[in-house]
Amino acid sequence: SYVLSQPPSVSVAPGETARITCGGNSIGSKTVHWYQQKPGRAPMVVIYYNSDRPSGIPERFSGSNSGNAATLSITRVEAGDEADYYCQVWDNVSDQRVFGGGTKLTVL
Amino acid sequence: EVQLVESGGGLAQPGGSLRLSCAASGFTFSSYAMSWVRQAPGKGLEWVSALSGSGSRTYYTDSVKGRFTISRDNSKNTLFLQINRLRAEDTARYYCAKAQLGGGAFDMWGQGTVVTVSS
Numbered sequence: 001s002y003v004l005s006q007p008p009s010v011s012v013a014p015g016e017t018a019r020i021t022c023g024g025n026s027i028g029s030k031t032v033h034w035y036q037q038k039p040g041r042a043p044m045v046v047i048y049y050n051s052d053r054p055s056g057i058p059e060r061f062s063g064s065n066s067g068n069a070a071t072l073s074i075t076r077v078e079a080g081d082e083a084d085y086y087c088q089v090w091d092n093v094s095d096q097r098v099f100g101g102g103t104k105l106t107v108l
Numbered sequence: 109e110v111q112l113v114e115s116g117g118g119l120a121q122p123g124g125s126l127r128l129s130c131a132a133s134g135f136t137f138s139s140y141a142m143s144w145v146r147q148a149p150g151k152g153l154e155w156v157s158a159l160s161g162s163g164s165r166t167y168y169t170d171s172v173k174g175r176f177t178i179s180r181d182n183s184k185n186t187l188f189l190q191i192n193r194l195r196a197e198d199t200a201r202y203y204c205a206k207a208q209l210g211g212g213a214f215d216m217w218g219q220g221t222v223v224t225v226s227s
Contacts, residue, residue: 001170033213035153042203042220043145043153048213086153090211095167097143102152 002091004100011106012077020103022070022087030089032070034063037102038083046085047072074105082107110134110216112204117221124194128221130187130204135216138162138182141207143214144189146200146223154200157189158207171197194225 005023012018022032034047045054047063050070060075074081087100116128130142143158157178158167166178177190187204201222205214 031212035214037153042217043214044217045213045215048208048215054215084152088153088155088213096169097155097158097167099145099153099155 001094001096002089002098004087004089004098006085006087006100006103008101009104009106011108013108014077014079016077018074018077018081018105020072020074020085020087020105022072022100023068024070024089025068027068027070027089028066030065030091032063032065033088034061034072035086035088036081036083037086043086077105077107079107081105112206112216112218114202114204114218114221117202117223119224119226120194121227122194122196122225124225125190125192126194126223128189128191128202128204128223130189130218132185132187132204132206135206137180137185140209141211142180142187143205143207144178144187145203145205145214145217146198147203147220148197148200151200156202159187191223194223196225198223199225 035043036046037043050065051063062073064071084102086102111133113131144156159178163180175193179188201220203220204218206216
């Protein structure tokens with residue numbers, strides 16, 4: 001089955017840019033979605049279809065996808081962005097949805 | 109208000125069964141594919157199963173095939189997950205999630221229901 005790889009943790013200072021990667025074989029040919037999950041809360045989508053933002057998600061959140069890696073970028077990071085972030089794709093070979101292992105974003 | 113509310117979780121013995129439900133409101137339920145996603149304590153998200161809006165197509169992750177059955181009652185706006193032959197590794201919070209049209213992202217999630225498998 002298709003595997004998505006994320007770094008377990010990313011740390012950034014407030015105001016800096018956080019970049020969270022999601023690696024997968026030819027992931028650039030797939031559509032990637034990104035979710036944010038804060039402790040004790042259900043996940044919520046922050047980026048869908050590689051780079052689209054749902055209403056209510058700040059423009060500071062952006063996504064890109066090419067080759068073997070997708071990236072979630074968060075500019076001007078704030079304390080409130082501290083959360084776990086997950087990438088997700090639909091693997092059309094197995095007809096299964098797949099999540100990455102998640103990345104814990106720490107704001108220093 | 110658009111809402112998903114799960115129920116049916118609890119403590120069950122290994123080898124036992126549970127039926128989870130997810131009541132949907134605030135949108136045209138039958139138009140959307142739905143999924144179950146679980147999260148073991150302290151672990152990441154794991155997609156479990158999906159069902160098309162009509163209920164005609166089902167999808168499962170490999171570890172639950174043959175044990176889990178997803179279904180829906182569009183007349184009652186409710187999604188179900190029948191879990192049989194429970195294992196300790198099924199212990200998790202189970203979320204139901206609505207997919208965007210065309211099978212896109214999960215744009216709505218419930219708060220989840222907790223399943224604990226222990227003797």
